[in-house]
Amino acid sequence: MKALIVDDDRTLADLLAFTLRREGFEPHLAFDAPGAMKQFHKEPVDIVILDVNLSGGAGMENGFDICQAIRLESSVPIILLTVRDDEADIVKGLGLGADDYVHKPFSPRQLVARVNSLIRRSSMSTAPQEALYTCQDIQFDPNMREFVKGDQPPVLLTRLESRLLEYFMLNAGQVLPSENIIDNVWGPEGGSTEMLRQLVRRLRIKIEEDPQDPDWIKNLGGVGYGFNI
Numbered sequence: 001m002k003a004l005i006v007d008d009d010r011t012l013a014d015l016l017a018f019t020l021r022r023e024g025f026e027p028h029l030a031f032d033a034p035g036a037m038k039q040f041h042k043e044p045v046d047i048v049i050l051d052v053n054l055s056g057g058a059g060m061e062n063g064f065d066i067c068q069a070i071r072l073e074s075s076v077p078i079i080l081l082t083v084r085d086d087e088a089d090i091v092k093g094l095g096l097g098a099d100d101y102v103h104k105p106f107s108p109r110q111l112v113a114r115v116n117s118l119i120r121r122s123s124m125s126t127a128p129q130e131a132l133y134t135c136q137d138i139q140f141d142p143n144m145r146e147f148v149k150g151d152q153p154p155v156l157l158t159r160l161e162s163r164l165l166e167y168f169m170l171n172a173g174q175v176l177p178s179e180n181i182i183d184n185v186w187g188p189e190g191g192s193t194e195m196l197r198q199l200v201r202r203l204r205i206k207i208e209e210d211p212q213d214p215d216w217i218k219n220l221g222g223v224g225y226g227f228n229i
Contacts, residue, residue, distance in 0.1 A: 002026045006036040007051040019108040033060040052082040071097035077118045097158050100190045117187030133169040161203045168227035177224040
């Protein structure tokens with residue numbers, strides 16, 4: 001398994017590379033935007049670990065720009081690293097298609113666990129699926145990550161949004177505690193209640209007629225969420 005580590009903190013990048021190498025990964029390092037894109041195009045990787053506060057270059061201002069550039073070309077899992085605990089950053093990262101968000105400082109071993117969980121779930125999501133979920137006048141195709149309501153044009157979901165909607169529709173009509181949803185979307189080592197809240201918000205914007213008064217995805221008394229049928 002190959003991992004691309006992009007961080008201008010060379011000490012941290014080397015530490016992550018050492019930790020991943022001990023776990024059987026083949027790490028590749030980059031320390032700025034041009035180096036990141038050059039390394040990404042050089043050979044395929046199984047995951048990208050990307051610092052948000054990375055210095056710019058090649059027409060890019062920060063790690064968000066690199067995330068966007070990679071996502072335009074590939075569905076490879078991306079973990080964003082940041083020292084900022086900012087809701088706006090989480091919203092932006094999820095909107096650009098990032099799969100997980102880790103705040104510095106963190107334990108390298110913890111990050112490895114999240115890397116393994118994300119790769120495992122990514123491989124599961126790329127496996128052939130036969131299911132086509134339908135409910136009333138809506139239809140969801142997890143293979144294409146497309147949501148269709150009535151005769152409206154299909155809405156394309158990100159991988160995380162697709163995984164969340166699939167879990168909701170698999171358990172339609174049930175009370176789903178937030179912890180269970182996080183475990184099924186990100187794995188036991190990934191995600192957070194804030195990331196889930198923002199992901200639900202993004203999904204509602206895409207599939208609900210009125211995201212402020214949703215018909216499908218309901219908040220359930222501080223316990224979690226449910227998919228209305």
